Each structure stands twice: as structure tokens, then as C-alpha cells.
Amino acid sequence: MRLPAFEWQVAVRFLREGRFQTVLIVVGVAAGVAVIAYISALVSGLQANTLSKTLGSQPHVTIRAPEEVVTPALELPPGEQSLTDTQPRAQPLRSVANWQSVQRLLDPRPGIAVVSPLVSGAGLALRAEAIQGVNLSGVELDRYDRLAGLRDKVVAGTARLDPGDAIVGLALAHDLGLRPGDRFTIRTGAVSDTARATALVDFGARELNRRTVILPLRAAQNLLGLPGGVTSLDIGLDDVWSAPEVATSLRRQLPYRIESWQDTNAQLLSALNAQSISTVVIRLVVAAVVVLGIASVLVVSVVQKRREIGILRAMGATRGQVLRVFLIQGGLVGAIGSVLGLLLALAMIFLFTRFVHASDGGPLFPIDLSWATAMRVGLLALVCGVLAALAPARSAARLDPAQAIRL
Amino acid sequence: MSEALLELRGLRKSYNVGLPNEAEVLHGLDLRLAAGEFVALVGPSGSGKSTLLNIVGLLERMTAGSYRLQGEDVGALDDQALTLLRRRALGFVFQFHHLLPAFSALENVTLPALMAEGRIRRERLQQARDLLAAVGLAQAMDKRPSQLSGGMQQRVAIARALVLQPPLVLADEPTGNLDTASSDEVFRELRRIHAEHGTAFVVVTHDPRLAARCDRLVELVDGRIARDQAVRPPAPPGGGASPPD
Numbered sequence: 136m137r138l139p140a141f142e143w144q145v146a147v148r149f150l151r152e153g154r155f156q157t158v159l160i161v162v163g164v165a166a167g168v169a170v171i172a173y174i175s176a177l178v179s180g181l182q183a184n185t186l187s188k189t190l191g192s193q194p195h196v197t198i199r200a201p202e203e204v205v206t207p208a209l210e211l212p213p214g215e216q217s218l219t220d221t222q223p224r225a226q227p228l229r230s231v232a233n234w235q236s237v238q239r240l241l242d243p244r245p246g247i248a249v250v251s252p253l254v255s256g257a258g259l260a261l262r263a264e265a266i267q268g269v270n271l272s273g274v275e276l277d278r279y280d281r282l283a284g285l286r287d288k289v290v291a292g293t294a295r296l297d298p299g300d301a302i303v304g305l306a307l308a309h310d311l312g313l314r315p316g317d318r319f320t321i322r323t324g325a326v327s328d329t330a331r332a333t334a335l336v337d338f339g340a341r342e343l344n345r346r347t348v349i350l351p352l353r354a355a356q357n358l359l360g361l362p363g364g365v366t367s368l369d370i371g372l373d374d375v376w377s378a379p380e381v382a383t384s385l386r387r388q389l390p391y392r393i394e395s396w397q398d399t400n401a402q403l404l405s406a407l408n409a410q411s412i413s414t415v416v417i418r419l420v421v422a423a424v425v426v427l428g429i430a431s432v433l434v435v436s437v438v439q440k441r442r443e444i445g446i447l448r449a450m451g452a453t454r455g456q457v458l459r460v461f462l463i464q465g466g467l468v469g470a471i472g473s474v475l476g477l478l479l480a481l482a483m484i485f486l487f488t489r490f491v492h493a494s495d496g497g498p499l500f501p502i503d504l505s506w507a508t509a510m511r512v513g514l515l516a517l518v519c520g521v522l523a524a525l526a527p528a529r530s531a532a533r534l535d536p537a538q539a540i541r542l
Numbered sequence: 543m544s545e546a547l548l549e550l551r552g553l554r555k556s557y558n559v560g561l562p563n564e565a566e567v568l569h570g571l572d573l574r575l576a577a578g579e580f581v582a583l584v585g586p587s588g589s590g591k592s593t594l595l596n597i598v599g600l601l602e603r604m605t606a607g608s609y610r611l612q613g614e615d616v617g618a619l620d621d622q623a624l625t626l627l628r629r630r631a632l633g634f635v636f637q638f639h640h641l642l643p644a645f646s647a648l649e650n651v652t653l654p655a656l657m658a659e660g661r662i663r664r665e666r667l668q669q670a671r672d673l674l675a676a677v678g679l680a681q682a683m684d685k686r687p688s689q690l691s692g693g694m695q696q697r698v699a700i701a702r703a704l705v706l707q708p709p710l711v712l713a714d715e716p717t718g719n720l721d722t723a724s725s726d727e728v729f730r731e732l733r734r735i736h737a738e739h740g741t742a743f744v745v746v747t748h749d750p751r752l753a754a755r756c757d758r759l760v761e762l763v764d765g766r767i768a769r770d771q772a773v774r775p776p777a778p779p780g781g782g783a784s785p786p787d
Contacts, residue, residue: 148642
């Protein structure tokens with residue numbers, strides 16, 4: 136296809152001729168693009184930050200043994216009710232059957248970053264006169280570290296889990312008067328053991344800090360009466376948003392209770408969704424304002440240039456050529472505005488990360504404008520420009536040349 | 543009989559067709575123009591000159607009758623085909639120069655070539671330069687219309703009308719806006735181009751002095767052709783007496 140050189144030249148000249156109008160509308164488009172790009176970057180940064188803070192120590196998908204249920208002696212036909220009262224079963228700790236095989240099966244699966252076995256149960260931590268109810272977690276340190284980033288959360292000591300070692304939440308250590316290297320007693324039911332705290336960790340949540348004791352897998356299995364077993368397999372994913380699909384496909388393959396983080400964090404999810412929806416609404420409103428702005432300037436321009444359009448038509452410009460002259464003007468305004476707007480957004484992001492700080496003096500959370508977002512916003516502005524030009528361009532193309540010249 | 547450049551038969555034009563204020567402004571004109579004629583179209587205001595020129599220039603459609611331009615039946619063409627025919631067959635010179643203010647004199651002249659051919663070929667550019675030089679604007683090619691006098695602007699417009707070498711140029715009071723000296727100068731250019739290129743001209747004018755310098759005079763009164771005659775039979779070189787009226 137031949138480049139429409141005539142249309143380009145006339146479009147560019149028309150824009151240059153209407154200097155003040157052009158500057159105004161380009162600035163308007165730039166402002167709109169900057170707002171959209173900035174909000175997009177801000178919200179995706181905020182969401183990534185929220186997710187990593189809340190999901191940082193959580194698995195994205197967990198595999199547990201199925202719950203104990205009461206199997207009715209008689210299967211009732213549909214529509215009929217039984218008047219018996221059934222006592223629900225207590226849920227003892229149960230191991231995920233064949234967890235080693237499942238782990239070997241899942242390890243190489245694409246999209247899965249890590250599979251971390253966990254034995255989890257309740258116990259007591261004792262030291263001198265202090266007693267605290269705790270949650271015992273038996274893990275393989277390297278896998279658990281990859282899942283939860285444990286080593287990054289260590290505030291004192293060095294994370295090690297050799298036999299007899301334990302990693303303790305910061306508040307619990309305070310309650311028990313523990314320092315790295317100190318010993319304390321762990322008791323569950325009838326079994327009791329001692330452990331040496333190697334590291335104190337801060338999970339960022341007080342309740343976790345007060346209740347968490349992390350042990351080697353074997354020690355926890357012994358304490359919780361689950362030799363060789365694990366209560367769950369915790370899975371970390373490359374893409375946190377793929378958790379529901381992964382969970383669904385695992386449910387089809389494995390006879391276990393499988394939950395994604397979305398199943399267990401409904402509130403967080405709805406908060407994130409509300410944010411996303413608000414962003415979409417803001418983007419739509421700003422895009423609509425941009426479209427209306429470009430359209431109104433071009434409508435005025437068509438009226439101002441009636442006579443010139445008439446001359447062009449008399450000189451042999453087709454309707455299509457006149458139409459394209461104005462579509463190109465819209466597209467150019469959108470393109471120039473989007474470049475300026477993206478630069479403006481980068482400046483705003485720079486100022487935000489430079490001057491808005493968290494209480495600890497570090498940056499609040501990292502935001503940056505990804506290439507993909509920038510391209511998408513730029514493309515959006517270009518499309519908006521052409522769309523906005525559609526109606527004015529059509530009215531310009533439909534002008535009656537004889538009348539337009541006479542004016 | 544040679545093929546006519548344009549031929550009108552029973553041409554009628556009405557405005558507001560179908561409305562209570564319907565008005566017919568052209569009441570069945572017959573007009574034939576051969577290639578290379580130089581015609582003055584005269585008549586009082588409101589006689590339908592501009593309407594006729596617009597119809598001949600394919601800017602307006604006739605209501606009834608037939609119009610053949612370069613052998614093509616104009617009534618059967620759609621807007622796109624009309625535009626392409628206009629490009630090929632016609633050049634316009636308007637009363638007010640109607641140059642595009644954002645383009646230089648040279649760019650204004652090459653614009654029809656750019657829109658017709660998608661680019662400006664070197665020979666077109668040279669041709670445009672020659673045309674501008676021929677109308678005495680060799681020094682003003684890169685000036686914007688606002689930097690030129692009225693007469694200069696009109697000469698740029700003439701060059702623009704000629705750049706695609708149309709067989710017919712329509713001029714609507716090309717000197718109506720100019721003083722006598724500039725107006726004579728512009729008219730001399732039209733005659734010179736006619737002599738050199740054999741381009742046919744239809745010149746609408748109110749100025750009897752100019753009308754008298756055309757070859758043929760068509761007078762329109764109340765939407766009818768009242769007079770159609772030769773005004774200046776080619777005078778023998780050496781300057782004989784002008785023929786009696």
C-alpha cells in the first residue's frame with residue numbers, strides 16, 4: 136500500500152496551522168495518558184506489594200488429606216430427608232497419602248516453582264515458668280525458604296534446621312525470653328522434646344510471630360504423632376493468578392483436598408478486585424474525556440477549515456482523502472499526546488518513589504511502568520484519537536464543495 | 543465536426559426540489575464547447591452564472607438534462623468518479639484566490655499533483671516551478687500566500703489550476719478582487735497560457751473590458767442563454783481595424 140503522502144502533509148500542516156488549539160489538545164491528551172499510565176503503575180505496584188506481603192508466607196495451592204466424613208448407611212433418594220441427627224466426626228491430623236510420590240510428580244510440572252511438605256499441628260512451648268500455645272510447623276528448610284522466603288525474614292541468628300534446631304517467631308521468643316542459641320521445651324499430648332532456637336523471624340504479623348515454631352520435618356512428625364507423614368503439601372507458583380486453574384487441574388488428578396489461595400483469602404481477593412474495577416472505571420472515564428476533547432477540537436477545526444476543505448475537493452481531493460486527513464490528525468494528536476503523557480507519568484512515578492516513604496524510611500512500595508503497560512496506554516491513546524476524529528472527519532468528507540467554497 | 547470538449551443539453555437546475563420554495567435557476571441550457579476555446583460567461587447577478595460554472599466544474603449536480611465532459615456522461619457518475627474526472631479534466635481559478643494558507647506558493651501549486659499521484663515527481667516539481675516562473679513568481683515560490691499581494695496570489699492560483707495540464711480551466715471572476723493593473727496582468731497570463739498550451743477557458747466576469755478580450759461571449763439572463771457569439775475574430779497580424787459590432 137502506498138503511504139498517503141497527501142493526507143499526511145495536509146494533516147500535519149492543518150495541525151501546525153491551528154497552533155494554539157493543537158497545543159491545548161495535545162496537552163489534554165498527555166494529561167489523560169499520564170493519569171492512566173500512573174494509576175495503572177500505581178495499582179499494579181500496590182497489588183503486587185499487597186500480594187507479596189499477604190501471600191509471601193502463604194502457599195498458593197495446598198494439598199491436604201480429605202476430611203473425615205460420616206458415610207450414611209442408606210443413600211437417600213433425592214427429595215427425601217432423614218430425621219436422624221448425625222454427630223460430625225472429629226478431624227484428627229492425617230497424612231497426605233504417598234506424599235513423596237505426589238511431590239516427585241509435581242516438582243517438574245511447569246508453572247510450579249516449589250513443592251514444600253509441611254507437618255503442622257498444635258503444641259506448647261515451655262521455658263522456665265512461661266508456657267505458650269504454639270503452632271508447630273515441620274518443614275524442609277530449603278523448600279520452605281523458597282516458598283515463604285523465610286531466610287529474608289530472619290532478624291536474629293542464622294536459619295538452620297539440623298536435628299534439634301528450631302526457628303522461632305519474634306514475639307514468641309520475647310515471651311519465652313529466648314535468644315538464638317537458647318534451648319526450650321516443646322510438648323504435644325504425651326510427647327515432649329527440647330529444641331535450640333537458631334533464628335528469630337519476623338513474619339510481619341503479630342499473631343504469626345507469637346505462635347510460630349518451625350522444626351525439622353522429622354522432629355515435628357515425632358511430636359505430632361505422624362511418623363513419615365505430612366499434613367499438607369504447599370505449592371508455590373510462578374504466577375500467583377494461575378492458582379485456581381492449577382488447583383482445578385490437580386483436583387481432577389488427585390484424590391485430595393486441594394485449595395488455592397483465592398479459596399482461603401476471599402476478602403483479600405475481593406479487595407484486589409474492587410481495586411482493579413476502580414482502576415478500569417477511572418481509565419474509561421479519562422479515556423472518554425480524552426476522546427471528547429479531541430473530537431471537540433476537530434469539530435471546531437472542520438468548521439474553521441470548511442473553505443479549505445472545499446478548495447481541496449475542487450482541486451480533486453476525494454471524500455476518502457478528506458476523511459483520512461482528519462483521521463490522521465486525530466491519530467497524530469493521540470500519538471504525540473501519548474508520548475508526552477508517558478514521559479509525564481515516568482516523572483510522576485519518579486517523584487512518588489523519591490518522596491513518598493514508608494514509616495521505616497524506605498520506599499513505600501516499588502512502582503514502575505512496564506513496557507507492556509506503556510505500549511498498551513500509548514496504543515489506547517492512538518485508537519482514542521482516531522475514534523474521536525471519526526465523526527468530524529465524516530462531516531468534513533460530506534461537505535458540499537460548492538457551498539463550502541462560496542462561504 | 544470535432545469531438546466536443548463539453549456538451550450540455552437541456553440542462554436544468556432547481557434548488558430545494560420537492561419543497562414549497564423550490565426554485566429553478568437554469569431553465570434548459572444547450573451549450574457546446576470545443577477544445578481550446580476561450581469563452582467569457584457574462585450576465586447580471588443572479589442569472590445563474592456561478593451555478594452553471596459549478597455544474598460544469600462537477601461541484602454541483604444538475605437536476606435534469608444531459609452533460610458530457612470529454613465524452614463521459616456526467617449524470618451517470620458517482621461522487622468518486624466525479625472527483626477523478628474533475629482531477630483529470632478541470633482546473634479552477636476562483637475570485638478569491640483560495641490558496642491554502644499553511645502551504646508555500648510552490649506547495650500550493652504541487653498539491654493537486656500530490657493528491658492525484660500520491661507523490662510529487664521531479665518533472666511535476668519542475669513543471670510547477672516553470673509555471674510559477676512563467677507567471678512572474680520565480681522569486682516568491684517559498685513564500686506563504688499571506689506574504690504575497692492579491693495579484694500574485696491569483697497568479698499562484700492560476701499556476702495551481704494548470705499543474706495537471708487540464709484541457710479546461712474554469713475561472714470565476716478571476717480578477718474580480720484586483721485593481722485594474724493587476725487584473726490586466728492576470729488576464730494577460732490567461733491569454734498567454736491559452737495561446738501556448740491550447741487550454742480551453744471559461745471565464746465568468748462582470749468586466750465588459752475583459753469580456754471583450756475573449757474569443758466567444760455567452761450571456762446568461764434569468765437562467766437562459768440570451769446571447770452566444772464570437773467577439774473577436776482572429777485579427778490579421780499587423781493590426782487591422784477591429785470589425786464593426
